[in-house]
Amino acid sequence: MxxxxxxxxxxxxxxxxxxxxxxxxxxxNCDNRGCTNSxxxxxxxxxxxxxxxxFVHDGCLECxxxxxxxxxxxxxxxxxxxxxxGVAYRxx
Amino acid sequence: MSSAYSFDAIVxxxxxxxxxxxxxxxxxxxxxxxxxxxxxxxxxxxxGGVLHRLPSLExxxxxxxxxxxxxxxxxxxxxxxxxxxxxxSTTIEAGNFDRPPYNxxxxxxxxxxxxxAEEAVKAGATxxxxxxxxxxxxxxGQVAGVTILDRRGELTAPVVVAADGVLSFTAKKAGLRQxxxxxxxxxxxxxxxxxxxxxxxxxxxxxxxxxxxxxEFVGGTGGVRGGGFLYTNYDSLSIxxxxxxxxxxxxxxxxxxxxxxxxxxxxxxxxxxxxRLQEYSAHVIPEGGYAMIxxxxxxxxxxxxxAAALCNATGLNLEGINLASHxxxxxxxxxxxxxxxxxxxxxxxxxxxxxMDDSYVIKDLKLYRKAPHMLHNDRIYNEYPxxxxxxxxxxxxxxxxxxxxxSKLFLKTAREKVGLKNLAADAFSAWRAL
Numbered sequence: 001m002x003x004x005x006x007x008x009x010x011x012x013x014x015x016x017x018x019x020x021x022x023x024x025x026x027x028x029n030c031d032n033r034g035c036t037n038s039x040x041x042x043x044x045x046x047x048x049x050x051x052x053x054x055f056v057h058d059g060c061l062e063c064x065x066x067x068x069x070x071x072x073x074x075x076x077x078x079x080x081x082x083x084x085x086g087v088a089y090r091x092x
Numbered sequence: 093m094s095s096a097y098s099f100d101a102i103v104x105x106x107x108x109x110x111x112x113x114x115x116x117x118x119x120x121x122x123x124x125x126x127x128x129x130x131x132x133x134x135x136x137x138x139x140g141g142v143l144h145r146l147p148s149l150e151x152x153x154x155x156x157x158x159x160x161x162x163x164x165x166x167x168x169x170x171x172x173x174x175x176x177x178x179x180x181s182t183t184i185e186a187g188n189f190d191r192p193p194y195n196x197x198x199x200x201x202x203x204x205x206x207x208x209a210e211e212a213v214k215a216g217a218t219x220x221x222x223x224x225x226x227x228x229x230x231x232x233g234q235v236a237g238v239t240i241l242d243r244r245g246e247l248t249a250p251v252v253v254a255a256d257g258v259l260s261f262t263a264k265k266a267g268l269r270q271x272x273x274x275x276x277x278x279x280x281x282x283x284x285x286x287x288x289x290x291x292x293x294x295x296x297x298x299x300x301x302x303x304x305x306x307x308e309f310v311g312g313t314g315g316v317r318g319g320g321f322l323y324t325n326y327d328s329l330s331i332x333x334x335x336x337x338x339x340x341x342x343x344x345x346x347x348x349x350x351x352x353x354x355x356x357x358x359x360x361x362x363x364x365x366x367x368r369l370q371e372y373s374a375h376v377i378p379e380g381g382y383a384m385i386x387x388x389x390x391x392x393x394x395x396x397x398x399a400a401a402l403c404n405a406t407g408l409n410l411e412g413i414n415l416a417s418h419x420x421x422x423x424x425x426x427x428x429x430x431x432x433x434x435x436x437x438x439x440x441x442x443x444x445x446x447x448m449d450d451s452y453v454i455k456d457l458k459l460y461r462k463a464p465h466m467l468h469n470d471r472i473y474n475e476y477p478x479x480x481x482x483x484x485x486x487x488x489x490x491x492x493x494x495x496x497x498x499s500k501l502f503l504k505t506a507r508e509k510v511g512l513k514n515l516a517a518d519a520f521s522a523w524r525a526l
Contacts (some may be wrong), residue, residue: 003349003352004349005369006284006348006351006352006369006372009369009370010371010372010373011369012310012333012504013131015296029392032342034275034340034341034342035341037341037343037345037346038278038337038340038346038347039346040242040282040346040347040348040374042346042348050326053249055099061374061375062136063280063372063374063375063376064259064280064375065374066374067259067273067376068273068275068278068337068376069275069340069341069391070268071275073272078240079226079261080129080136080224080226080261081129081224081239082223082224082241082242083129083130083221083223083240083242083243083370084129084130084131084222086136087136087373088130088131088135089134089135089136089137089201089202089371089373090202090371091202091285091370091371092137092138092200092201092283092285092330092371
């Protein structure tokens, strides 16, 4: 299976307002950045050239992994999406 | 909401814990609000896939099993040790598992949770969907309600049941759970749902009628501490991996690449071949056991289900929904008692703590309190599958060389793969933990 396909099968009602907000400055000084590999939805990308962490909330599965693995408390906001928004499982 | 809506109790989260609590309280005539952030209950929930028996709900609900939307009942349980290109499996298929009362079923959370919440509504609870709880309302030092994100006004009640899942921000805001989590006490599960014709599943796994198969895997997680699972639904398979977050974080590996590699492993590939990917999901699991349980009761608040870290993962059995549902029923009973006594303080709600301590939920978690520590042993996920597979391969391989005595062979393989000291220590730790 092409692994990129796996992300295409889950439905979302995307909220324009992100439910998770990062302070990317904290990530610059992080020695671990376990969020980049641990996030099951690959929402976190670290660019070594730009020394910059990017977080995209669109495909977030609201699983809680980043909330647990981030040991720098890089979040200025970590809550669930507003009612009715976010991931929408049908059969899981 | 324009202003304040008042109830006898507010339940945050319409999962198995929340709906069981709401059902219990509504049956007793309390005015209950069941608050859910999804567009319907179960929309946000995922799990591996087996629902065990729910004795407490069966009490409230004698025809539970006839009415609930279930998939196959589990008659066959297996464990597979996996090393990359070899597997060794054991299965048990018991006649008893094929007769009611069945021991467990596969289910879909978006169906099951929705149905259970609707049963609570039938009993009189008010279900409020698309409502993400924001803040706790505190009056005179006691929790007295909640506010909803992006909506004006508040919901008020003398008691709130926090059943808002593993991260429980409700319990955090009430100061009942630890402010941050230890990745060593948490796991993440990732799952692919694979569409497959019913007859193909029956033939492939040796099933008839509505029989189901549940298999756990040891190894196959790319060296990350964790395990795999495969469960049969009527016409789909649930397949996935669970990783300890402490181990995953430092591994540099991603859950979806590991899941992909697991599904491509030749023996697993044969099980899912011909199927079509339908949905991918992930969720964190509280696996810290007894040591992780937060304060269960505060002034005006009770914690139940995943929010209270009620999850039993010993490596052999994986329990969660049954514990959640049981705690929900007990939370409901405690609230009913608090209404009778008119006392919603920490002391007045303490009856919940007592009911829990006397129940199998806390007793089992206490009994297996050493299991989480034992499972934090990398040898289980690397060396032991190799030991088992290597030995079985040797036993079955016929190449003209004379056979060795089996116990000698075991010790020889164990010495190579694990080390005898480690073997003795691990066996002792497993014995004490289980």
